[in-house]
Amino acid sequence: MSARDSILKRLRERTDGPLTAPESDYSVMGGRGWTPEQRLAHFEEKITSVHGEVIHADRSNWADALTQVLTDKGVKRLGVGREHPVAREAREALAGGAVELIDVERDIETWQREQFETLEAGLTSTRGGIAETGSLWLWPTPDEPRRLSLVPPLHIAVLDADVIEDTLFDVIASHDWANNMPTNALLISGPSKTADIEQTLAYGVHGPRELVILVRH
């Protein structure tokens, strides 16, 4: 008998007989009922408490805010997609400027070392925000691959204020994640961190040292 079949057989032929599944009461997970203002306030409080940097911008001139961030952080090489409106608008605004725009919709095998060693920042869109925990949710795409939010030392994420929802529980339900899971779904709440050396917080141990969230209104 295969390992699989032996294991399943042992589980099915349980000595103490079949088990009854208890009911689950999920009421504690939902019903926050926050207003958009409360949501934004929660989001900002939580994500800044874990070292996320929030910058508010108008939807019309958010790219100016982006330019300012790049200047402030001294970024010379920015990884950015092409198709997402966020990427397109960013490319338009930054075209011909001091920041070199690096194409990311290339198979990683062709530029692995370049990505690790020379990319200074990655710009991504986000699908939404979660107020309760101060989280961004991202479903990486061919246009904005997984590593864009992971490998560079700075991750700049663009979030629209009106897509912040109360809880992860709500997000999973309202967007029917169960029937739409992408290859990789991500929640990001702050920059990479560790407390493995004597409980002292240090940032950027493997992922980005800094996370900037441009909240568009």
Place this chain on the structure above:
Amino acid sequence: MTSLKLYPAKPDKVYFFGTCLIDMFYPEAGLDAIRLLEREGIEVLFPDDQTCCGQPAYTSGYHDETRAVAEAQLDLFPEPWPIIVPSGSCGGMMRTHYPPLFAGTSREEQARQVAERIFELTEFLVHVCHVRLADKGDAQRVAMHTSCSARREMGLADTGPALLDQLESVTLVEQARAAECCGFGGTFAVRHPEVSAAMVEDKTQAIEAAGAEHFVTSDCGCLMNIAGRFEHQKRPVRGEHIASYLWRRTS
């Protein structure tokens, strides 16, 4: 899990289960508990044939022996009176572990009924007697150590301190890590003496550091452990069972 208990009205009579540690080492505490109850106008019935709740064997894994001893206690409380136990660990044993111990035996229902009637002493004084204490003692700074069984198994973190709070001249001091175990744990202290010693050392230091001149506890296992450590270290802090302390200061 802490369960909400519905408390009965004050009865005319109660049973008193003295516990083996009190019987042998701290009998005055047992008598003081009886006096406290009698002062509330309650007749206290002390079944002469009581011995031990069985907990030491239970926590050691000797459940056949436990069952035999526990069974001998079940018949001692035939009338529907509450059973008062001046110990969180014996009370916890009888309330929490008796029913599963007798599950599937002819004693199951009886064990359940006895378990429902078990009250720890401070719990009974606070929630059933609604006792009012008039302090006659001198000013004193006191630390309370609530046993882990009282605190967690019976959900009684507050009843001991609530009684001490009624004593006008007594200041209840706050110790660091008050909820941490003193290291007694019944046979644990014998099977893992060094770990247990490290725990009681920290407990005595915390009590002293809080500025306590005296400590009280609702469990004689903890009392034996903590007081034994203080004495061994020749420290001045002394301890006693909360029943004795309450009786001494209010009689």
Place this chain on the structure above:
Amino acid sequence: MSVQTYTPQAFHRQAHDALGNPQIRANFRQAMDGLMTKRRDSFGDWDVEALRDLGASIRLRALAKLPDLLEQLEANCQANGIQVHWAQDGDEACRLIRELCEARDAKRVIKGKSMVSEEMHLNAHLEEAGIEALESDLGEYLVQLNEQTPSHIIMPAIHLNTDEISDLMHAKTGTDKTRDVDYLTAAARQQLRERFMNADVGVSGVNFAVAETGTLCLVENEGNGRMTTTVPPVHIAVTGIEKVVEHLHDVPPLYALLTRSATGQHVTTYFNMISGPRKPEEHDGPREVHLVLVDNGRSSIYQDDELLDTLRCIRCGACMNHCPVYTRVGGHTYGTTYPGPIGSILMPHLQGLEATQDLPSASSLCGACGEVCPVRIPIPDLLVRLRKEAVGEGRGNVEGAGVKRNRKEVLAWKGWQWLATHPGAWRASTSVAGKFRALTPSKLGPWTQYRTAPKPASTPLHVLVKRHRQVNRQEGES
């Protein structure tokens, strides 16, 4: 640095050493105090008891449907392109993973944190086959550099302080000696990035495997988990069969409980949900994803209604953070992959009671572990159950049951039983003990090394009550 191996058989000696080591004592006390405070503060407005009820119900439901959910998980993973493998024990799982590596000519494995891989000693197995296995979680990396095993399931290097880590990294990797944690962290980042780029295979654990969607969830702060599962061309996830949950909406409650219980965080930096390998149109991510489902004793635990609760565990470590014994002796003292209360109820099933007989008794049954367990595992009751198995009065379905039964102790308890069921004899004996109290020894073995011996009272309560009744009666008559 000398390499010390720890075994559960040597618990007493290891405890003795740890208790006498001020550095260990201070490191653990400080860390556990901090973790307890953080946990307490982290639940904020939550109804923590309702959340724990929900967490427990989700885990119990998953266990109630376990075989069906495993089949559903397998089917959905396969539909997503994840290859699923089953292993009955740790050796089989190691062999499977080694063969997957060998078939791809992989020589370098990078690892994300996985306690199951520790449990089956995967690193040693791979290295014997000439495959390098490098830990990438910072704590695990440090522990590996130090040729040790983790001393905590969430914070593997909690037993080391900054000076010790600085010395270690200096000796093994040539970094400067410094207490600058940012510098040390940045150095580790640099060292490990090179290794990520060159890794042939990434091996990770799984926090929750979702049957409904065929999704593997990983909870982490560092990003090494994302690196491990994204950078190498092959990702192998390894997990115990009990980690499955039924629905995707079962995940948020467990995640909320896990982060708060473990480190007092309201959320971790990353929550990584993997539902398949790289698709043709995608530009990064592993070409292959494998899931190895490991039994290793779990299906035996599963047979017993009471022991089953052990399998609810979501590996948060709160039980050890709150354990007064763990806090004082540290993780290595237990000599097992999982230390502390959860280890003491789990390891006897993985290694048998003969090797682990001192673990279930290494608890004062204070209940702190059960009080904080996010999925309400009745840990103290399970410790008692294993003690019962160890002395041969249980159901006999734990390997090594009865190993602690010895004539002397049985006789002592039988004697106690006789006395406690013969009230006349009991009363006589307590009275006698009181009469001869002056003769009671002041040395009672280990007790009196640290405390004075209790003396029996001259008059036991039975007698006092009798006198008290007489006084009451006389007062009533007069």
